[in-house]
Amino acid sequence: EPEVTQTPSHQVTQMGQEVILRCVPISNHLYFYWYRQILGQKVEFLVSFYNNEISEKSEIFDDQFSVERPDGSNFTLKIRSTKLEDSAMYFCASSERGAQYNEQFFGPGTRLTVL
Amino acid sequence: ELKVEQNPLFLSMQEGKNYTIYCNYSTTSDRLYWYRQDPGKSLESLFVLLSNGAVKQEGRLMASLDTKARLSTLHITAAVHDLSATYFCAVRPTNNDMRFGAGTRLTVKP
Numbered sequence: 001e002p003e004v005t006q007t008p009s010h011q012v013t014q015m016g017q018e019v020i021l022r023c024v025p026i027s028n029h030l031y032f033y034w035y036r037q038i039l040g041q042k043v044e045f046l047v048s049f050y051n052n053e054i055s056e057k058s059e060i061f062d063d064q065f066s067v068e069r070p071d072g073s074n075f076t077l078k079i080r081s082t083k084l085e086d087s088a089m090y091f092c093a094s095s096e097r098g099a100q101y102n103e104q105f106f107g108p109g110t111r112l113t114v115l
Numbered sequence: 116e117l118k119v120e121q122n123p124l125f126l127s128m129q130e131g132k133n134y135t136i137y138c139n140y141s142t143t144s145d146r147l148y149w150y151r152q153d154p155g156k157s158l159e160s161l162f163v164l165l166s167n168g169a170v171k172q173e174g175r176l177m178a179s180l181d182t183k184a185r186l187s188t189l190h191i192t193a194a195v196h197d198l199s200a201t202y203f204c205a206v207r208p209t210n211n212d213m214r215f216g217a218g219t220r221l222t223v224k225p
Binding site for chain 1: 150156157158159160163203205209212213214215216217218
């Protein structure tokens with residue numbers, strides 16, 4: 001069964017460093033998403049991406065964040081200068097369509113720890 | 116401000132008992148999602164409810180949606196230990212955005 005994959009599973013970085021989190025969405029899906037979940041808290045929407053551009057973003061997704069689809073398979077989230085409060089689980093998701101029947105499939109997540 | 120409120124946030128129940136988790140939301144949305152998350156794991160889609168009055172059942176879980184009341188319920192019948200997890204509801208205020216509730220952490224005890 002096709003699934004969303006994410007690498008790395010765990011990333012440890014120093015405050016102020018740049019990190020890139022990688023995702024490979026399900027191959028025939030066209031809509032891609034990033035979410036984050038601070039430990040023990042709810043899942044928060046960051047950004048959605050379609051047709052090589054951002055469709056929507058939340059207030060969390062500020063200038064420190066960027067997304068890219070560098071090739072036909074990968075979807076990346078970059079944090080330019082990490083802060084302690086960026087420590088969280090980051091989930092990538094994809095869906096076949098962005099319309100009414102949209103069901104999003106989530107990847108296993110990347111745990112980001114900022115020291 | 117969009118709010119998605121779940122209650123209870125913590126639920127401890129005995130095996131074999133029934134219980135209902137509630138999800139209220141403050142914006143118009145004709146779609147509601149229920150997800151399950153096991154500790155340290157990703158989110159598993161349980162139900163997608165697309166219209167008012169929709170009811171879906173899978174095993175011991177049944178979800179319903181009342182768009183007029185902006186309320187969804189997740190009913191657990193004859194709980195078993197394997198159902199222990201955190202359950203999230205989520206709504207879609209726009210086509211490309213999904214907002215989650217805080218989650219209900221369910222523990223089923225023998």
